[in-house]
Amino acid sequence: MVTRIKHTIVATMTALLAVFVFASAAQAQLKVDVTRGTIDPVPIAIPDFAPVKDIETPAGKLSDIGASISQVITSNLVSTGLFRAVDPAAFIEKVTAAPTRPNFAAWRPLAAQALVTGRLELLPSGSLRVEFRLWDVVAEVQMEGVGYTTPVPNWRRIAHVISDRIYSRLTGEEGYFDTRIVYIAETGDPLHRIKRLAVMDQDGANQQFLTDGSYLVLTPRFSPNRQEITFLSYFKNKPRVYLFNILSNRFEVLGDFPNMTFAPRFSPDGNKVIMSLAENGNSDIYVMDLPTRKVTRLTNDPGIDTSPSYSPDGKHIVFNSDRGGSQQLYVMDADGSNVHRISFGRGRYATPVWSPRGDLIAFTKIGERKFRIGVMRPDGKGERLLTNAYQDEGPTWSPNGRVLMFFRTTKYDNKGGGGHPRLWSVDLTGYNERQVPTPYDASDPAWSPPLPVTKK
Known part of the structure; x- marks a missing residue:
């Protein structure tokens, strides 16, 4: 704790x-x-x-x-x-x-x-x-x-x-320095990896662990307007979605799910959590209303639908799916209607996340034996790749929508074996790329909203 x-x-x-x-x-x-x-x-x-x-x-x-x-x-x-x-x-x-x-x-x-x-x-x-x-x-x-x-x-x-x-x-832009990053801190050998939930200031200072490593934790995400984190854990090999409040230091179980659960993420108002649930080998997107705990299914397709992310106005959802034969990005209305594909480039697309400004969607692009971070407009136009390393994935936006943080795994042998994951950031120009210091290997970052400042 x-x-x-x-x-x-x-x-x-x-x-x-x-x-x-x-x-x-x-x-x-x-x-x-x-x-x-x-x-x-x-x-x-x-x-x-x-x-x-x-x-x-x-x-x-x-x-x-x-x-x-x-x-x-x-x-x-x-x-x-x-x-x-x-x-x-x-x-x-x-x-x-x-x-x-x-x-x-x-x-x-x-x-x-x-x-x-x-x-x-x-x-x-x-x-x-x-x-x-x-x-x-x-x-x-x-x-x-x-x-x-x-x-x-x-x-x-x-x-x-x-x-x-x-x-x-x-x-003339909002700053993003008075913010925090939640991520997965990784230690141990590749076959016995210990993954703990960790939080730090955006510059790597004030490192703290939120879990002790006794159970697996994945995909932490900040609420857009509260100091709360939702994440997935496997407690006794059973998937659970948790809420953690940083200010009160309290954990809360959102639900035990009998099947595999992936990538929970908050709605813009913080009142819902959207995620993908797998049943009989197929995953679809569901949304949970936090006050009532009611779960509603949004997609129903033979393909694998996962990694949903709301637009900042809460009216649309971007997700990735292989329903068309390969892993691509799709956008739908918040009620699950009007599903349409937006990515048409070569390769596969994953982990989309909508910019807090609403103007861009960041993603991981897989192709040419590389994982790269890119952005495109919500209509799929204007695609740009911002990084060009061996394996970059899992982008998260700064609150002002000008910087992306992600994790990079380096290639350490000629057979394509991966090395140690570390956190990096890049701005929208693609020219300012920097490593973010962490004491251990680090993956799956998520950026907090600005911390509150009391005014007099």
Whole structure:
């Protein structure tokens, strides 16, 4: 089991130190285009956040926490491929906790286009207060200024929240750093594999196990609007679909199914779980209403229908099926009507998942002795492959629909044997591909919605 962690953060949504804003944020010219394939990353300077008073806390000295916050923000932004961190060794101006306007002349020679300054303070209540400001160096204006209050141990989450604010202000897109990933952590030899449900921050920090490995777990999926996970387990070789609430740390059995069950996934409103159930060697798609536990069959075809995923408006479902002779992607209405095929390329298609933006469907494409991650529009047009490795599969979308995470198994012998699965991410351009750190082998990731931030 995992120990429950409080994630309370209170944000003061005010323009901090407005006296230093010499022009409105709307006049700032700095804007990052996230849709281009290859770009020159925007140089951004992020000095260590300075403590008002350097006090020792149970989580370390405030100066060390300030440095760590800066490092996490830098890592988050650089990981997008859109930003390049200016080397701190080149900094001319020393940033302090004093509420002063930066000396922009000291930052322009470093080619910095954006500057992030921050301060932190231990409040009498024992809470940590962190404030940051985003500056356009060229226009010499403050673009953003927000303060956050949280328990000291939550400093890393504050860094993710600030990263989201910076990313959103500079790109016009929602950030995805203050999120979590649930996945299957794998250990042991190939014949005696132990698979445990694990959860972590999107950058690989705060790794925690949710199950102990005493029974097999598969296909975890986050609710789109709650901190809940549904997953499949085999308890005493009997398939069960579970719900796990991260905040309350509670497991709940959705149902025991006499036959094989595959790939449970939430509806957009979180009130239903859709899955495929196998009976007499054939699988069809069913949906369970969570409040009533009523199960309704949606497909009834001799082919194998599996891996269903709702559109973000809940009106349509994409799934893969071999009803036409080979494994392809199909879309139907949410009630199971109007089934039509959307994939017509060479090869087979699997594990489709609808983008939270509604504009694309991601999938695994199998062909030419490779498994690759691709996307297409819901009508099947505009197919693009984003990866080209030996075995990439199981895509999951970031909440803003700009990044995909998946798991990659490397080829380790000439006979095609698979190596160790690891998590990777790629953006929609296909150019920014990165490995996500995990302590063990990892497969089948699922991205959470953004964590809630309390506003004042």
